Amino acid sequence: MGLGLLASIIVGGLAGWIASMIMKADTGLLLNIVLGIVGAVVLNALLSLLGIYAANSWIPQLVVGTAGASLLIWAARRMRR
Template sequence: MGLIILLVVGGVVGWLAGLIMRDNNGVILNVVVGIVGAILAGFIVTPLIGGAPITSGIISIESIAVSLLGAIVLLAIINLFRRGTVR
């Protein structure tokens, strides 16, 4: 069940990150970036703030916010390498 939640929330977060960054990489790349960003941010940032990561299957406002932040940062890094600018 946790994997399904991770995929759904990561996909939505990646889509939102693409909208926030005004990115034209495509929906598939944004969804993948959202999933990877959610995983990385869940393992790195969430223990620092004391919440449950999205990988545990618990959906909370802080886990979604951390996942969105991770997806935005990862999308900015990808844009930096692909275009030379963050936008």
């Protein structure tokens, strides 16, 4: 069973916030949530292509979401240059 919508939003928001602190990005609460959720989805998809699956609980998803959101922040910065 998955995390559920509310838990995904909370974990995604936390992951996006952590990523914005790591990457020193000035993003708002809504963008933190979006970055965390989208980052987790993107990185989970990339990892599944490699045959790696993160456990479907909040700690692994927080790690994957943070890494994915950090990757999205990095990519956005690269595209702006």
